[in-house]
Amino acid sequence: MVTDAEIAEYAAFAERLADAATAVTLKYFRNPIDVVNKAAGEAFDPVTAADRDAEAIIRALITETYPDHGIFGEEHGQSTATLKNGPTWVIDPIDGTRAFISGLPLWGTLIALNDGTRPVIGLIDHPATGERFMGTPGQATGNRQPIKTRACTSLASAILSTTDPDLFLAGDERAAYDAVAAKVRLKRYGYDCYAYAMVAAGHLDLVIESGLQPYDVQAVIPVIEAAGGVMTSWSGGPADQGGQVIAAGDRRLHAAALDILRSAAKP
Known part of the structure; x- marks a missing residue:
């Protein structure tokens, strides 16, 4: 400890x-x-x-x-x-x-x-x-x-970021991401770790990624959480080992996106 x-x-x-x-x-x-x-x-x-x-x-x-x-x-x-x-x-x-x-x-x-x-x-x-x-x-x-995350209760009001939609696996994984993306107000691409910083600072609302390694996520988790946000796997478990991850500034938004992503979550 x-x-x-x-x-x-x-x-x-x-x-x-x-x-x-x-x-x-x-x-x-x-x-x-x-x-x-x-x-x-x-x-x-x-x-x-x-x-x-x-x-x-x-x-x-x-x-x-x-x-x-x-x-x-x-x-x-x-x-x-x-x-x-x-x-x-x-x-x-x-x-x-x-x-x-x-x-x-x-x-x-x-x-x-x-x-x-x-x-x-x-x-x-x-x-x-x-x-x-x-x-x-x-x-x-x-x-x-x-810094602090901002309130955003619904996907319809959210700004979503992912590094590149083409990095999601074809099939269920890409379909699950697309289903979330279709519901948000605005999508922004190509920001890598900067997107997580902007969620923590209250400018973006949601980051969804896949295929990540522990070194891609472990530094961003404490920043997101200490700013008031939440970061998990697509199944709702810990995100620290990478894979499929979702970070949100508002727990209500996280829950709404997670309901959709769980259909393609990998064990």
Whole structure:
């Protein structure tokens, strides 16, 4: 269990990690960079030196400062402790690499501390826009100012975001997403982790995604929850392992969308 004093210490350290990563990622952003495709076949899952170098500096700082803590990152895997064994830092050095290589500014660095049971600290950092969002138990901030989700009781009033509708699996999964999307007021695409930050800050209402990994979601969960929102799987269970996830600023909106998504929820 992580104590309140440790929360403050680790939150400050998460900001130090984000600062170190920013120094790396901004050096590469909008400059020529080689792109490697990690996916097989016709799929496209890009990675760059910016991803790898930013994660390397984060891991080095964690190992130096908290050698008994675990690390789970997108580019270099898992080391030391496990998520069920003790404090583990869960990191995605660049969430939104497609945006990064396209010169678009809404990619972010995701840093979470999992206490062995669930993520208790989450940081969403957007170096290109100068915005930073933090979630700790009972407190959510954007650039150190309190943030809060907004009330939105119905799908008809909601603004929905997903990274790309084409990423949903054909069949029941895409049909379930489309059924929700058909009921909302406005849809916005392509924002990656920035969409979750905007839900927490009270500008968007709903994010629906699929095919995610733990490092895609663990940093955003504490931010959404501390701001007053809710984030679960499509079946209504924990979202911390990724897969199919839904985040909403209002629990009533979450319930309405979940009723539709449950038809395509995977166990």
